[in-house]
Amino acid sequence: xxxxxxxxxxxxxxxxxxxxxxxxxKEGDRVQGGDILAEVExxxxxxxxxxFGGGVLRKILVPAGETAAxxxxxxxxxxxxxxxxxxxxxxxxTPAGAASAAASPPRPAAVTPSAPAAPxxxxxxxxxxxxxxxxxxxxxxxxxxxxxSPLAKKIAAQAGVDLRLxxxxxxGGRIIRRDVEAAGSGAGAVAMPAAAPAAVAGAEFEDVPxxxxxxxxxxxxxxxxxxxxxxxxTSEVAMDRAWELREQLNAxxxxxxxxxxxxxxxxxxxxxxxxxxxxxxLQADAIRVYHRAHIGIAVALDDGLITPVLRDCHAxxxxxxxxxxxxxxxxxxxxxxRAQELSGATxxxxxxxxxxxxxxxxxxxxxxxxxxxxxxxxxxxxxxxTGLGVGRRMMLTISCDHRVMDGAxxxxxxxxxxxxxxxxxxxxx
Amino acid sequence: MATHKFDVAVVGTGPGGYVSAIRCAxxxxxxxxxxxxxxxxxxxxxxxxPTKALLRNAEVVNLMSHAADFGIRLNGFEASYPEAVQRSRxxxxxxxxxxxxxxxxxxxxxxxxxxxxxxxxVVEVKGPGGAETLxxxxxxxxxxxxxxSLPGVTIDExxxxxxxxxxxxxxxxxxxxxxxxxxxxxxxxxxxxSYGVQVTILEALPRIVPVEDEEVSKxxxxxxxxxxxxxxxxxxxxxxxxxxxxxxVDLGGEKLEVEQVLMAVGRAxxxxxxxxxxxxxxxxxxxxxxxxxxxxxxxxIYAIGDMAGAPLLAHKAMAEGVVAAEAxxxxxxxxxxxxxxxxxxxxxPQIASIGSTEARARExxxxxxxxxxxxxxxxxxxxxxxxxxxxxxVADKGTGEILGVHIIGPEATEMIHEFAVGRTLxxxxxxxxxxxxxxxxxxxxxxxxxLAALGQAIxx
Numbered sequence: 001x002x003x004x005x006x007x008x009x010x011x012x013x014x015x016x017x018x019x020x021x022x023x024x025x026k027e028g029d030r031v032q033g034g035d036i037l038a039e040v041e042x043x044x045x046x047x048x049x050x051x052f053g054g055g056v057l058r059k060i061l062v063p064a065g066e067t068a069a070x071x072x073x074x075x076x077x078x079x080x081x082x083x084x085x086x087x088x089x090x091x092x093x094t095p096a097g098a099a100s101a102a103a104s105p106p107r108p109a110a111v112t113p114s115a116p117a118a119p120x121x122x123x124x125x126x127x128x129x130x131x132x133x134x135x136x137x138x139x140x141x142x143x144x145x146x147x148x149s150p151l152a153k154k155i156a157a158q159a160g161v162d163l164r165l166x167x168x169x170x171x172g173g174r175i176i177r178r179d180v181e182a183a184g185s186g187a188g189a190v191a192m193p194a195a196a197p198a199a200v201a202g203a204e205f206e207d208v209p210x211x212x213x214x215x216x217x218x219x220x221x222x223x224x225x226x227x228x229x230x231x232x233x234t235s236e237v238a239m240d241r242a243w244e245l246r247e248q249l250n251a252x253x254x255x256x257x258x259x260x261x262x263x264x265x266x267x268x269x270x271x272x273x274x275x276x277x278x279x280x281x282l283q284a285d286a287i288r289v290y291h292r293a294h295i296g297i298a299v300a301l302d303d304g305l306i307t308p309v310l311r312d313c314h315a316x317x318x319x320x321x322x323x324x325x326x327x328x329x330x331x332x333x334x335x336x337x338r339a340q341e342l343s344g345a346t347x348x349x350x351x352x353x354x355x356x357x358x359x360x361x362x363x364x365x366x367x368x369x370x371x372x373x374x375x376x377x378x379x380x381x382x383x384x385x386t387g388l389g390v391g392r393r394m395m396l397t398i399s400c401d402h403r404v405m406d407g408a409x410x411x412x413x414x415x416x417x418x419x420x421x422x423x424x425x426x427x428x429x
Numbered sequence: 430m431a432t433h434k435f436d437v438a439v440v441g442t443g444p445g446g447y448v449s450a451i452r453c454a455x456x457x458x459x460x461x462x463x464x465x466x467x468x469x470x471x472x473x474x475x476x477x478x479p480t481k482a483l484l485r486n487a488e489v490v491n492l493m494s495h496a497a498d499f500g501i502r503l504n505g506f507e508a509s510y511p512e513a514v515q516r517s518r519x520x521x522x523x524x525x526x527x528x529x530x531x532x533x534x535x536x537x538x539x540x541x542x543x544x545x546x547x548x549x550x551v552v553e554v555k556g557p558g559g560a561e562t563l564x565x566x567x568x569x570x571x572x573x574x575x576x577x578s579l580p581g582v583t584i585d586e587x588x589x590x591x592x593x594x595x596x597x598x599x600x601x602x603x604x605x606x607x608x609x610x611x612x613x614x615x616x617x618x619x620x621x622x623s624y625g626v627q628v629t630i631l632e633a634l635p636r637i638v639p640v641e642d643e644e645v646s647k648x649x650x651x652x653x654x655x656x657x658x659x660x661x662x663x664x665x666x667x668x669x670x671x672x673x674x675x676x677x678v679d680l681g682g683e684k685l686e687v688e689q690v691l692m693a694v695g696r697a698x699x700x701x702x703x704x705x706x707x708x709x710x711x712x713x714x715x716x717x718x719x720x721x722x723x724x725x726x727x728x729x730i731y732a733i734g735d736m737a738g739a740p741l742l743a744h745k746a747m748a749e750g751v752v753a754a755e756a757x758x759x760x761x762x763x764x765x766x767x768x769x770x771x772x773x774x775x776x777x778p779q780i781a782s783i784g785s786t787e788a789r790a791r792e793x794x795x796x797x798x799x800x801x802x803x804x805x806x807x808x809x810x811x812x813x814x815x816x817x818x819x820x821x822x823v824a825d826k827g828t829g830e831i832l833g834v835h836i837i838g839p840e841a842t843e844m845i846h847e848f849a850v851g852r853t854l855x856x857x858x859x860x861x862x863x864x865x866x867x868x869x870x871x872x873x874x875x876x877x878x879x880l881a882a883l884g885q886a887i888x889x
Contacts (some may be wrong), residue, residue, distance in 0.1 A: 014619045151856030171763075175828075177855055 003082050004053025005354045006037065006075035008068040010165065018042050019067045020074065020334045031077060038064075038074075047339045053077050058084050092413040156180045159227050181284045209285040229402040233410040237417050239377045239392040242424040255319060260394070261297070261321040261351045264374055266427045267420035269293040269313035269321075272347055274414040279346050281367040282403045284292035295347030296365060297325060299332040307365060308332050318427055349374060357393035364407070369404040373397040394421075430626035431536075431561050435461040437757055438552045438565035440703070443470020444477075445734030445746030446571030447528050452754035453569075461563050462537055463544035463554050468528040469521075471573055472743045478524050479596045480616055482517035484775050487623035491777065498814060510624050511599035529598050546570075546704035549729055567729050574696035574735035579608070579693060582669045582692060586852050587688045588676050589669055592617070601626055602688035606678050606708040608666055610637035612774040613647065614693035619776035621657050623813035629659040629685060631678070636662055638774060642786040642835040644801075644821060649837060652778060681843065698736040700769065713738070721764035722756035723749050724852040731757065745770050769852050773842040778818045784833030784852060787823045796826040800882030802874045804838045806889045809869040815839035820878035821847075823859070829857035829883075847875055858883055 008018050025031055036048045037057070051057075055077040062074040076084045146163045148156070152175045156163050159180070166183045168175035223343040243264050249258050272279040272293040280289045293314040296307040308328040313321060331337050350362040351374040362373040375395040382391035396417060400410040420426050436458035439450045441840060447468060453460045467474050490508045517570040532539055538619040540563065541558025576591035578584050586594035592613050601624050607614045610632035622628045630637060630653070636646040637653070650660055667679040673686030698716045711718045716738035723731045732752040734746030750766045755762035774780040790797045803819040804810035818838025824831055834848040851861055858879050866876040873888075880886045 150857045150860050151828060151830050152857035154830075154857060158827065 002075040003084055003087055004051070004055060005073055005087060006051070006057075006077060008040070008062075008070050008072050008074050009049055010070045014210050017067050017069045021046060022064045023060055025051075027057055028058055029057050031055065031057050041335075045338070046335050047107065047342070049051040050339070051077060055079050057216070058082075059088055062086070073369060074089055077217075087421065114374060120380075143376045146175065147173060148180075151178045158251075161227075168293060179292075180282070204292060205288050205290045207288055209286055228366055229405060230361075230364060230366050230399050231320055231402050232397055232399050233407065233414050234395060234397040235361060235411075235414045237394045237418045237421050238382075238397055239394045239421065242421050243377065243392050245424045245428075249318075256322045258318060258322045258379055260353060261349070261374065262318060262325055263421060263424065263427060264349060264351065264372070264396075264417075265297070265310065265313055265321050265325060266318050267417045268295060268347065269316075270420055270427070271413050273314050274416060275409065276412040277405050277409045278370050278400070280369045280404050281346070281368070282401060287404055290346040292346065295346050296348035296368070296371075297328060298348060298350035298362075299329050299347050301333060306332050306337070306342070307345065307348055307424070308337050308341045309343065311344070353394070359397055361397050362399050364399050364401050366401075369401045370410065370413075371399050374398065431493075432538075433461065433561065433563050433688070435459045435538070435563060435565045435682045437461070437567050437754075438463065438544075438563045439569045439571060441470060441571035441734070441736075442468040442528065442539070443571060443573045443734060443746065444472045444743040445573070445750045446470065446569065447531065447714070447750075447866075449569050449571065449731075449733060449754045450467070450537050450745040451531055451535050452751050453757060454537050456754060456758035456760070458758060460535075460537045460773060461540055461552075461565065462532065463542065465541070465543040465556075467525045468532065468535055469525040469760045470571075471753030472746075473524045473528065475593055479517040479521040479670055479744050480592075480620075481519040481775055483513055483596070483620045484616060486513040486516065487620045496812070506869050508624060510601040512623070514599045516739060517596065518672050543702070545702065546708055546730070549727060558568075558767075564847075567731065569723075569753050570703065570725070570730065570732045570735050570736060571734045572699045573746075574741055575699050576692060577695045577697045578692050579694055582608075582690075584692055588688075588825060589692060590673065590680045591692050592748065595691055599788070600602070602675070603627060604674065604687040605629070605689045605691055606631055606676075606685055607691045608678075608689045609636075609693035609694055609695065609697070610639070610660075610662070611693060612638070612772075614691070614776060615776045616822070617691055617693065617761045618653070618658055621654060622653075627659075627687075629661065629687065631666060631685075632660070632662045633665055634662065638780060640772070641774075641780060641782055642821060642823075642833070643788060643821075645782070645835050645837045648818055649776070649780065650776070652734045670819055696735065696741055700733050700736055701805065710758060719749075721752075721755035722762065724756065738800055739772055740767075740772065742770060742772065764855070769849060771845045771849050773845065775842060778815070778838045779841040780835075781841040781847055782833065782835045783849055784831065785823060786833055786835065787821070790823050790832045795832060797832060798824050798826045798882050798884075800824070800880065800886065802877035802881055802886060802889060804871070804874055806867075806877070807811070807871060809871050809873065810839060812869070814841060820844070820874045821877075822878045822882045824858050824882045829859055831856065831858065831861070834875075834878075836875075838871070838874070843874055844872055848874060 018040040021041050023038045024036050031037065031051045032054045033051055035051045037051050038049045040047050040049045054402065057075060058078050059076040062068045068074050076087050078084050094370055094389050108316050110368050114120055128217065145250045147168060148163050154162065155177060161180055163175055166175050166179050167173065167418065170176040246258055246260065246263065249255060276289045279293060280287050292312055294309050295313045296309050298305055298307050310325055310328060328341065345368055347368055348365050348371040350371060352360055353374055353376040357375050358378065359375040360373050362371040364371050377392050377394045380393050382389055396414060430529050437453045437460050439446045439460060439462045442462050442464040444460060450460045450462050460463060472478065493506055496503050498700045519811055520728050522800045540554045540556060542550045542554040550566065550568065554561045554563060572886060576584065576593060582589060584591050590598065598796060604627040605621055606629045607618045609632045610630050614630060615638060618628045618630050618835060621812040637650055638644065638646050653660060664680045667681045669690050670677050675688040676690050678685040678687065698752065708727050710730060717725055717732035717736050719725055719732045719737045723733050723737065725732050732750060733749035733753050734742045737749060741844040745765065752765055769783060771781060775814060787799055791846060800822040801819050805816045810816050821835040821879045825832040831848060831852055833846065836844055862876065862883065877888055879884050881889065
């Protein structure tokens with residue numbers, strides 16, 4: 001039976017270290033892969049940490065209350081007879097605080113002028129099979145040297161990928177080309193939920209082979225704006241009828257309160273199904289088109305931003321979306337999200353309406369292919385056939401990954417979202 | 430009928446089969462092998478090894494014909510083709526005995542006879558001493574391949590021969606048409622031409638060695654033509670009929686009269702009578718479908734080597750044999766990297782390549798930089814008097830990734846491994862140029878071609 005190193009997982013892009021809140025297993029407990037070992041406090045949320053291998057939790061190296069750098073050895077799972085002395089000896093003497101010294105280089109994808117619009121809390125870009133690979137994530141960083149092939153180093157440098165954030169799948173955990181490419185495109189970074197909702201059937205996604213022209217676009221676009229070439233499409237939506245409908249719905253007794261954002265989520269979910277090209281993600285040599293709409297909802301926190309994922313929005317009625325979104329947002333603010341709620345979005349929505357923002361553009365959250373930026377519903381003068389009047393208008397701006405889709409695709413999607421919001425009864429059927 | 434129990438039964442003992450058997454034994458498994466010919470398969474007995482012996486003879490003959498270039502005057506010499514074939518048989522015998530020795534050393538039991546799958550874990554062996562039954566936890570199929578022909582052309586191994594006949598025939602014809610200009614075709618063309626046979630190569634595609642880089646095809650065609658070999662490309666063989674000195678090859682109008690015809694148009698998996706259908710083992714385009722760990726569609730039954738599909742190369746079979754053995758032993762082997770299998774042709778000048786040709790790299794949309802270095806500019810090659818050919822390196826312009834390397838020239842087949850290792854380690858052009866290459870060596874041409882891809886070649 002293999003000895004499994006338990007290392008501090010990387011639970012968000014910006015995470016450098018994590019604090020053990022408490023161990024849920026004690027030394028000597030038998031654990032299986034998937035068991036919750038401990039609760040970890042990160043810069044973003046309190047997250048449950050799973051075991052990647054089975055056996056007995058032989059050793060806890062970082063006790064509750066202490067902090068460890070990502071990738072640092074914090075425990076060892078092995079069979080009772082296995083010799084773990086060498087593994088334990090390989091742990092750094094002082095795991096705590098080691099990470100704070102190691103400054104993380106800027107991540108281009110996570111930086112935006114309109115800061116709150118950039119969702120940054122995402123799971124580690126860990127690829128490969130953690131349980132089978134002796135080297136944990138960030139193992140190279142621990143010993144001060146990243147084991148990576150020359151080609152992997154070059155591609156990482158060109159794509160702006162930080163090799164310390166990648167787990168290698170080569171011999172001895174060496175980072176090779178495919179690891180960098182997977183991290184760059186986000187393949188493997190998306191952890192699917194443990195159990196898919198029973199109501200949804202069919203394939204999770206399909207991989208459509210890249211055409212020559214698409215391959216060429218995919219290759220060239222990053223050179224102009226590394227690593228994700230954005231383009232933006234903006235549209236104004238007449239929200240009068242949606243506003244009216246919302247007031248009627250919210251006047252009903254015993255029904256959940258519905259926000260404008262819930263309307264937008266529902267409209268996007270329906271439109272994503274009819275425009276799967278927008279619900280897509282660039283892979284190494286394919287475009288992954290999702291058949292389900294898992295929508296990331298950007299939630300502003302006092303000290304940053306987090307994007308919990310509302311799964312299978314296309315299969316949920318408006319009321320359910322309202323209830324679940326509210327729950328997600330509340331738990332996000334209280335930092336009580338589960339790890340799987342932080343990953344797996346196929347599309348994201350960032351709404352700054354509450355800040356009286358007319359319009360803005362958001363930065364795509366790789367590996368997703370697009371993000372919708374939602375402005376305030378404003379009362380503005382409008383001219384119609386009866387003359388000058390007052391109407392409620394809302395600006396929507398979609399940011400699209402040009403490697404995955406073109407302007408017309410984004411525009412058609414946005415047109416559909418607009419139509420759904422302007423004829424909001426469609427959101428109820 | 431006796432029943433024997435083993436952990437693993439390997440059907441076929443070619444390079445795939447015997448390597449997998451030995452690797453299984455190393456991993457502590459009990460192994461039975463089944464062989465209806467001699468251990469070593471086509472490779473050792475009728476393919477790779479004896480043809481290399483014949484090609485070495487061809488090389489010696491060529492060298493002697495050019496003795497005057499070295500100031501050595503011979504008063505004529507006699508090159509006996511039958512003795513060349515006899516020598517190649519001695520070489521093959523010795524290597525086949527080597528496999529038998531390795532089986533004994535690793536305590537592998539050899540069951541002579543034909544193996545047939547009777548059930549998921551049962552192989553029946555029909556041998557000279559009657560039938561025996563092998564029961565095994567896992568079965569590795571490694572029965573290899575056999576020469577194909579063209580529709581309407583029957584191989585009789587007398588007038589119309591395959592590589593099987595060509596390595597056995599002690600008589601060399603006066604003239605021969607070689608149909609198919611892949612590795613087998615051009616190697617035999619070289620051997621026959623060196624022994625004074627009038628050789629005509631017939632290839633349906635627009636160029637000889639069509640899977641190689643276009644520049645390599647051109648260079649080989651140039652040297653072959655200079656050596657008196659006739660090359661006809663883009664021709665289709667409509668029929669081969671008895672007539673003239675032996676056979677008349679109809680090229681759809683033009684007729685070619687030759688003493689013998691060698692069919693070298695490819696090989697087909699040897700799967701007939703193996704019992705695959707009974708167990709529902711899936712095929713794909715005539716080859717057995719296997720997973721990354723070489724397991725067929727039936728659990729516990731593995732297929733490796735030629736029968737498991739392209740490329741039909743002994744070294745690919747050996748690599749697959751190791752993967753299958755380790756998978757059976759419960760390890761998690763690294764799958765074979767089919768994008769990094771060197772391809773070698775042992776005619777003179779030799780050809781070796783790995784990765785993509787320039788054309789394929791461009792088709793794949795890569796922005797490539799190409800470096801070339803001719804052996805005429807290599808001191809070692811000039812000293813050897815072997816200045817034909819070149820090294821060509823195809824790399825990604827942006828990253829320096831080595832996309833493909835194509836060598837035609839002296840010892841090309843030995844030089845390719847520098848790039849094979851480099852590609853396995855994901856080295857880029859830079860790592861190659863920062864590796865000091867000894868002087869004077871042929872491998873300096875590899876360094877120079879790499880430098881050339883970066884626009885930094887020194888010696889050209």
